[in-house]
Amino acid sequence: MKNKYKLLLILLTNGLVFSQTIAKKGLAEQVHSNVSTILKKQLKYGKPSFDNPYQYSDKDLEVTVPILNQLLLDNGYKAISDEEFSNKIKQIFNRIIDKNSTSKFLYINLIDKCDKDLNFFPNNAENNGVFVVKNQNFITDLYPLPLIIDYQKTYSEAAQEENSASKNYKDANGNEVKKYLWKDMSNLREQRKKNIQTLVARNLYLFNDNKAQYKWLTLNDSYFMEALVKTFGYTQDIDLLKWVIERTKFDKKDPSDYGKLFWIKQCDGKLKMHADTFKLLQKLYIPNDPSENRFIIDNIKSYLEFLGRDKSTDLTRKEKVKVMSNLAYFAEQYNYDKRFNDDNKMMARLRYFLNNTDFEILKENNYFNLPKFKEWWDNADYDAYYVGECEYEGNCGPGYQPLDYTEWRKKHPKK
CATH class of the missing domain: 1.25.40 (Serine Threonine Protein Phosphatase 5, Tetratricopeptide repeat)
Incomplete structure (x- = not known):
């Protein structure tokens, strides 16, 4: 009888492991499919620009979350509790994570801290901010996929489509505009590495209290680090x-x-x-x-x-x-x-x-x-008279000298 129970337990355990494996495989396939769909769109239109007709949205950010989360974990990030994360966001950025909100993200504008509207356009000179990813407890920029994954290796089908993509498109006025394909970016590999380092360093420093990241951030991410103090008062x-x-x-x-x-x-x-x-x-x-x-x-x-x-x-x-x-x-x-x-x-x-x-x-x-x-x-009453006359009013000179302390005090006795 004991052997039967033992066999049943083994079968149940193996079945559970098998089910979990299938579920994980299904999730991975879904993530891969979602990334592939968005990647093809981003590659088709090339690098973001004022004339680029591709409109980034929450979908572009959502597909990056599993990738970014894994990059963080692979580089030693330890996800903190919801309460601790919320407290940190309040302390550093003076923003409150609303538990009743259905939004997956909170946008922190590094230029205008009081602008809370979600802005899904990738950062540029006129737009700079970070997203708080509520369900995963980390912060990130909105990165176009080519700036965080080596898509030419992992998504060969999308890369092949980019190779045959047109280098022009029509803007909103119907004018022919040149576009800049991601594959033609000379420093794409270096930029990708920098983005991942930035993601990891910011989160380790702010949420894991990893002071080892401080020097790299001050050398390579000075705008963000200054904004913590000068914009948000941290x-x-x-x-x-x-x-x-x-x-x-x-x-x-x-x-x-x-x-x-x-x-x-x-x-x-x-x-x-x-x-x-x-x-x-x-x-x-x-x-x-x-x-x-x-x-x-x-x-x-x-x-x-x-x-x-x-x-x-x-x-x-x-x-x-x-x-x-x-x-x-x-x-x-x-x-x-x-x-x-x-x-x-x-x-x-x-x-x-x-x-x-x-x-x-x-x-x-x-x-x-x-x-x-x-x-x-x-x-400081006499000194106020003196600096006013000599420094701010410009009255001191060869033809005029202010009263000395004794003379001035006779006219302005202490009350």
Whole structure:
């Protein structure tokens, strides 16, 4: 009797294994068929371009998901739980994965973080973003199939059709336009390798906390890495934040870029200050530093002056006062630290640019809870007069000199 049960168990087990094998084979065949169908369309129309009549859609992304998932697994990626993945997406990109949504994807626009519309056109100069693949818990670009698989080896039938494809097509206006076939791309193999490295490195770094990918990403994927901090306000990774700070200098041709180190406007319209930036700057700005970090206060000064003069910023007046106050407060501490030979007069500069209404904002908001702000503000009254006269109004010269401290104080006694 025992032998009969043992035989039955073996038959059932073998039957289950056989059924699973058949199911896996059927799934693999279905994936292969789906890829072949989309691949032929992509090869027919060639590389994406403005004139290209081929419209990429969710189908083009869906067929890549099994391929990309396998590439990740083959390269050591460990899929994390749904909850952990959702928390990471919220922490890094400030986006929420809606469990009740039927959509398989979430689109994160690297140019406009508040644009949540799905954009299935492959990334280019005017469009750049990543997709969150909900059911597999990884992120990816939308890659045309030729940019992730060696289709000439694995899909020979499609490759043969491409060999005989026309090199022209008609655009929406009926004009004959030249198209660029994938097979004619001279660096296709290198681009494919770069795409796979990017996919793997981003996911290992962000979701598996694999710091070994950090250096490769900063060298080869700098736009994405900068966007994490400057576009989305992800400042918790101190190594990344330090890298972004040290490559970002105030540039009068693009002055607002420097401000991205300190604040962002969230999609709900609220201002978010980057406390992590100020904490790290305090570690980077040290006495007698020969590195480029010795210019940190100079860069802050230039940005403060830009904010003081700028009329087109998207900050409200209260928000601007808050940003400027935090910048001035950070720099002013070095005027009181004997280890630094510093006389940046940043609080004085702040006083020059703020008016009485702004000061009321400061008082109403308890000086934004900056402990020594009021004391340093009061101490800077003469310096505000001096920098205003000499630096900003341009009145100092052979024919005119501002009052010295004693003379000025007689006219403006301490209250």
